[in-house]
Amino acid sequence: MSDYVFPRLERVRVTVPEHLRERFRALVEEKGWTVEEGVKILLAYGADRMTVSSMGPDAAHNEWSAARAELAVLRHRAYIADEAIRSLRLNVTGLEASNRQFQRSLADQRARRDRLREELRRLDDGDGGTAQARAGHRDRAAG
Amino acid sequence: MAAPWVIEVELVDEDWGAIRRAMDAAGPDVRDAMAWLLERGLDAFVADEAEWKALDGQTTDEAEARKQELKRREAQALLVSMRARTIAAEKVMAELGQTVHELGAELYANRRAMRPLREENAALAARLAVASGAGNGGGPSPGDAATHRGVVGWLRRVLGVSEGPR
Numbered sequence: 001m002s003d004y005v006f007p008r009l010e011r012v013r014v015t016v017p018e019h020l021r022e023r024f025r026a027l028v029e030e031k032g033w034t035v036e037e038g039v040k041i042l043l044a045y046g047a048d049r050m051t052v053s054s055m056g057p058d059a060a061h062n063e064w065s066a067a068r069a070e071l072a073v074l075r076h077r078a079y080i081a082d083e084a085i086r087s088l089r090l091n092v093t094g095l096e097a098s099n100r101q102f103q104r105s106l107a108d109q110r111a112r113r114d115r116l117r118e119e120l121r122r123l124d125d126g127d128g129g130t131a132q133a134r135a136g137h138r139d140r141a142a143g
Numbered sequence: 144m145a146a147p148w149v150i151e152v153e154l155v156d157e158d159w160g161a162i163r164r165a166m167d168a169a170g171p172d173v174r175d176a177m178a179w180l181l182e183r184g185l186d187a188f189v190a191d192e193a194e195w196k197a198l199d200g201q202t203t204d205e206a207e208a209r210k211q212e213l214k215r216r217e218a219q220a221l222l223v224s225m226r227a228r229t230i231a232a233e234k235v236m237a238e239l240g241q242t243v244h245e246l247g248a249e250l251y252a253n254r255r256a257m258r259p260l261r262e263e264n265a266a267l268a269a270r271l272a273v274a275s276g277a278g279n280g281g282g283p284s285p286g287d288a289a290t291h292r293g294v295v296g297w298l299r300r301v302l303g304v305s306e307g308p309r
Binding site: 005006007008009010011012013014015016017018020021023024027035036037039040041042043044045046047048049050051052054055056057060061063064067068070071074075077078081082084085088089091092095096098099102103105106109110112113116117119120123124 | 144145147148149150151152153154155156157158159161162164165166168175177178180181182183184185187188189204207208211212214215216217218219220221222223224225226227228229230231232233234235236237239240242243246247249250253254256257260261263264267268270271274275
């Protein structure tokens with residue numbers, strides 16, 4: 001994750017003035033936007049009107065064509081990303097569950113190992129070391 | 144007075160720069176330049192929509208040029224929204240990809256830790272069985288007998304065979 005890969009995103013808080021709320025809500029609903037999309041689109045629309053001087057039809061056509069092509073690419077990229085996010089979230093859930101299960105199993109296996117070692121040690125202590133010696137002897141014989 | 148309606152959005156740095164420059168036009172008397180620009184944008188958008196409808200069906204050069212400009216404005220504004228939305232989604236995707244990679248490495252390490260433990264436990268259990276057997280004269284341990292009885296009982300239940308006379 002770095003700014004070398006992705007352009008920086010600025011988080012911006014916009015207060016919708018009270019006298020604007022109904023009109024804003026109505027437009028967003030009519031266009032099928034989310035309120036966040038509505039804010040971004042209208043801020044950009046206002047900025048374009050304030051900062052871009054009018055251009056000839058050819059220049060406008062070229063800019064519109066380029067924008068339309070970029071929009072198509074962005075929509076496709078967003079679709080691919082959304083699909084990947086869905087799949088990756090499933091992977092994360094599955095892997096987290098597997099790792100949790102492994103942690104429990106590892107703890108059980110370690111406890112079992114300690115128990116077995118202890119039992120062997122007690123047996124060994126109980127008959128003067130012959131049990132372990134015999135067991136070791138049979139293990140080697142079996143191997 | 145209603146509670147303030149605050150909407151948080153993300154904008155690509157470059158687009159945010161253009162919006163900030165436009166906000167400068169608000170002047171020092173405007174308390175909230177962002178709300179001011181939002182209102183300018185809403186007014187302009189609604190006015191352009193009305194103009195688009197009025198131009199519908201007109202095919203003069205002037206009308207076509209005007210329509211072209213209106214389409215340009217709309218496409219540019221939609222781009223600003225879509226750029227941020229796409230980048231945000233791709234960032235989430237990359238972060239999740241990294242998380243999956245880390246969790247996968249953790250799973251691999253867990254598997255690697257599990258195998259020698261199981262093998263060690265199996266070896267210890269075998270040694271214990273041998274050692275226990277040696278300790279009680281070589282016969283089955285009480286645990287083994289209990290296990291045997293349990294298995295036989297389970298088989299009887301599964302097969303529907305009643306316990307015969309002893």
